[in-house]
Amino acid sequence: MLDFHFSTSVIFCIIVPLTFFILAKLKTIFKSKPTKLPKSYPIVGSFFTILKNRERYVQWTSEIVTSTPNLTFHLDRPFGRKAITTANPANVEHILKSHFHNYDKGDLFRNNLRDFLGDGIFNTDGEKWKFQRQVSSHEFNTKSLRKFVEQVVDSEISDRLIPILENAAEYKTVLDFQDILQRFAFDNICKIAFGYDPEYLSPSLPQEKFALAFEKAVKLSTDRFISFIPYFWKIKRALNIGSEKQLKIAVKQVREFAKEIIRKKKQETQGKSSDDLLSRFLGSGHSDEDFVADIVISFILAGKDTTSAALTWFFWLLSDHPQVENEILREINAKSEAASAYDEVKDMIYTHASLCESMRLYPPVPVDTKAAVNDDVLPDGTIVKKGMRVSYHPYAMGRVEKVWGKDWAEFRPTRWLEREAAATEKWKFVNRDSYTYPVFQAGPRICLGKEMAFIQMKSVVAGVLRRFRVVPVVVEGVEPLYVTDLTAKMKGGFRVRIEARG
Template identity: 40%
Template sequence: MLQIMDTPLLLTLAAALLSAYFVWFLHFARTLTGPKVWPLVGSVPNLIVNRNRIHDWIAGNLRESGGAATYQTCTLSLPLVGRKQCFFTVTSNPRNIEHVLRTRFENYPKGPHWQAAFHDLLGQGIFNSDGETWLMQRKTAALEFTTRTLRQAMARWVNRTIKNRLWCILDKAVKEKVWVDLQDLLLRLTFDNICGLTFGKDPETLSPDLPENPFTLAFDTATEITLQRLLYPGILWRLQKLLGIGKEKKMQQSLKIVETYMNDAVSAREKSPSDDLLSRFMKKRDASGNPLSAAALRKIALNFVLAGRDTSSVALSWFFWLVMNHPAVEQKLVDEITAVLASTRGGDRRKWTEDAVDFEEAEKLVYLKAALAETLRLYPSVPEDFKHAVADDVLPDGTAVPAGSTVTYSIYAVARMKSVWGEDCMEFKPERFLSVEGNQFEPPKDGYKFVAFNGGPRTCLGKDLAYLQMKSVAAAVLLHYRLLPVPGHQVQQKMSLTLFMKHGLRVFLEPRQLQPQAATSA
């Protein structure tokens, strides 16, 4: 009898709870300004549908928000967590970005959501830490990045890989009339360089036979899966990890390869210290006065490899793609490079192509730097970044940010906002970054319109070195070759932490015929 009476009672209770939930959900959904959210699953269906075009989808949502350039959404529509762990404020408003990165820096650390997603890959390295742990690494790295020694070391590595490896591979492709994947070559070049700078090891991935490197394949897989951890509710990837299934199974396999490679690098440096970045960190002590553990050193080094390998190579890949599609810009670049070399090496054009441009010559390539900056505006190496709100806050545009939620700022979307960059925001125009006279590099007065190198206390330490490396490589390629896209090859974005091209950048090369008048333009 009791059991019979319990059934209608339970049904009544369930109906009451369900009704209460839908009343809450309808009220909650009306407060959100972003794309449609669903009961229970929030915006997850939209994320899944748009996972292969996530950056353009976010930019489209922000444009549809009107002048606000900010919207709010949630990944799970549940009471308690709906406005906390699963709540996202997405913005491309420069004032909001400045507020998060500089004005209220202490209120917006990486936070537990980001750190949990990245911990397996990056540990407590500089890109995944906050507070004293981050500050110690920042100070040590800042000392190194301001030294002439590091600049000279970078110059040696870059010029050697260009002259002895890159040109040889590209010359062979010209002779055999075959296409190359330029993105792959650039990734190999920057990987060899950053490994040399970080722990004095030359993996020689940019070799004539283009050997497959297990570390880079595993590293790419791990970063791609890590980004997906960020976009979906944490309970999903944690459950997959616990059960050892799905992408998390692949993640663990990739991490083993990455850790083995980095362990070997750390062990080698412990036996034979040098003046590279890893050796510098080996001399540091933690908060308790103890030497940093091998595991900590491994993660610290891996963070620098991530920064030095992916960001510059990805930027250069998009740069060459844009230049191929803008012949007038290409000609201006070649004219500037030849003019600088004519002034530094004389009129004999054979001397222009004997060695890569040195860093002093690269400093004079103003239009080239502007073209690279314009590339980074349109195709930032890191398209979105995420911050955790420690306390309740209100952004400059009036958006209320609840404590415990996430603020996402879309660097990719900023470039596509007419309210920020004007009606021609989608056009590739290096002149945006030049003075009126055209002879000086001039970033926008509002520095938070362009945060490809981050902003505030976390501004990229390697910004100047990155520009110099990119200019050296870009000049080396443009001076020697004309790039032609492979017919039918589609350039698409890859779902990853950095803005890779999904299918690479396949190009044919022709020898560059330098015009005599370019040599005398200096």
Template identity: 45%
Template sequence: MRVWYCNCEICQTYIQSSWTLQFPNLCDWYTHLLQNSPTQTIHFHVLNNTITANPDNVEYILKTRFDNYPKGKPFSAILGDFLGRGIFNVDGDLWRFQRKMANLELGHVAIRAYGFDVVSHEIHRRLIPLMESVSQKNEVIDLQDVFRRLSFDTVCRFSFGLDPKCLELSKPLSKFTISFDLASKISAERAMAASPLIWKIKRLLNIGSEKKLRQAIQNVDILAEEVIKQRRKFGFSDKKDLLSRFMTSNISDEIFLRDIVISFLLAGRDTVASALTSFFWLVARHPDVEAAILNEADTIIGAKNGLTGYEQTRELHYLHAAIHESMRLYPPVQFDSKFCLNDDVLPDGSFVKKGTRVTYHPYAMGRMEEIWGSDCLDFKPERWIKDGVFYNENPFKYPVFQAGVRVCLGREMAIVEVKSVAISLLRRFRVELAVPRDASARFSPGLTATYRDGLRVLIRNKPRPN
């Protein structure tokens, strides 16, 4: 009911959606507000949400006062029907257990090598043949759709030991994939509602978007249950995939295992597909960057050779920089929220009342002159290079993988997948945008950044070296 008691310009603009008259995306309007705030922090009264793009505040929230800024029950309720008790939606012991298990596995060199093998198999057995076929037909293709299928196949093989074979465009998208996307979209829309009463009443009455969400989650649950059933049927004690590793820890709660499956899918499919889509969106507009990437690859790998292993990907410093620069401008997760447990004051002097939702905004942070300089809107991989070597920025200045205590455990595997796909496609094909080069990126509501109209491109073969 706070909606009716705030007449400030920001709240009324949000309620009336009048920001759409000037900005293509909600995240762009937020960026505009944060850029014009003296502290890079704003507060939405109707949402009871403090939003910040101030690196000092981000460090304070994610590290210094981590215990005072959990995901919180309100946010867990928003995503609870979809993500359940998965790692992205819980605090305390449940979060610590899942993080410990994932950290033990993802930190192993053998697991990283296994992940590289899975990605390489998908690229060479499916992705490249698919691109060859498309290039011969001279057809426009949605590259975002291709990357979502690719990353879904990859995460299913890596995390669950199963192969859904989605990277065959002759096959329609599975009911699961459609339902997964719908559940993500509606769950994100819950968080944007001016009052949680709106979606809670709709859920109680099982009407509108909440009815669709319930049906979508039922379809998602069917696949998750089948994944677990298959793992039990064929055994898991000698398997390398992550689900098998969790199951060997004697977890007997089927619903908890379901939540783990969904969290892995969200982390491994949507974020990687989003990162790849934005990377090719930008590289297609900057041929000088593509040329530098290819020159480095020829020097490090050899003009006639392909990537041979996980360690070799680490030598591609300019490609590493280009990927990080792409995610600076278009992070797969545009914002992330916590809830304040007790009254607090952020480093910039902003007072935060107990129960306030606190959001840090990587999308806006990538566009702040105070953080990145006057060329912050330019796609410039060189800003990450010092003396020819990739240089990591302060993670609280660049919280694309979160930072502090809850920093993303799968970031290295994700980067390896993006690198492998980028090199394999750029060396064989020319990707031409089928939209005007100056067109703005437009995003759909969701837990990760999804291009509203996909990424429509033409694929051209490049001559191969003799």
């Protein structure tokens, strides 16, 4: 009996405290950050949860991936399809650099966009991609192209953007600033890519046929990715009905227009030189209309919405952070005597940091997807099967507390800056590696137009803020909805009033 009581006491003294210890640990684990993986069912996978979060897919997947210990998760799609999403910088470097050869666009991406983009640089892999990349890289690295870009941007700001804002300020007109910036970017990229001016930012804000067809082709091509039944769009395309019929019409308009411009450009450039990308490609001996059209349409896609999306969210963030706006104004005013637009913006360090910080929170391309050529294992131990879709998530990566700190949700440009010396007020930009901050992609596919994009964005910021305040017409404290097709947008537009300074 004594032995029994002794044993019971020992068990009580050991087991009970141990149980409380385990329960306390579990409570701490679940309280800290429970993983938010969606439920999965036979055949349909997590379709119902995906459907429920369709309007906020980027935010939803960001919440999931940032709740996981290794910043990576599997999503079960209908009919047994699995997809991996990661915000782990080591995985991103593995996918975009060290194992670049094993992760390409994949059949799903290429097939869904082939009608629109053909075999352009953003929709192809292997030798086709390598050839276009080499030619494009050579053209983008010329000083004459950079000079041409500066002239185009400066002209579009002074001759179109500023007069429209002056008129809005004078008559207290409410503008959709997102639409204005998209029109600005479309004019710019068409001039740079084609040497063609669509005059989309004319005072009447016209419904330009090429621009509308291009926008429709982007939207309908993107819709193919969200079909419940894989390749259901192929049935509609074969029957020439619904959205596929509309897409066919839009793509035909875009490609016919592109080819018409190419034919005219061939005649214009005989024995002459010109600075736009189309003239440069034709001048280098590439004259096949379909090939050149694929390339130019891809560049328009890359330049049309990315900079306008970045600037839309930048001006919205700025409206709620007057101290940041004042610091940018100080920097702009210090550069007012610059000899050229490029000289004015190239050393605007604080403005550059502010744009990087804005794109950390609201990247123009929030998620990018590759497909595995062969079986693989990611650095965090995630197993990848051949053909599996693998996405890296720049939107989520800008929200990782381990990388950006407890204040990651704050718009704080100084996280990109440090003082050049203790006794000086001059800033020095501190870059992040492109695998931690893959807003412009990374590795062999890193964006060729990165410098061009910053020239354009900083020029717009300087041109606008020097003369105007951009005041949102929104309910205070209500954040606009971040939505995405191939690039991000502000749902419903960005309604603002323009106020002249001074």
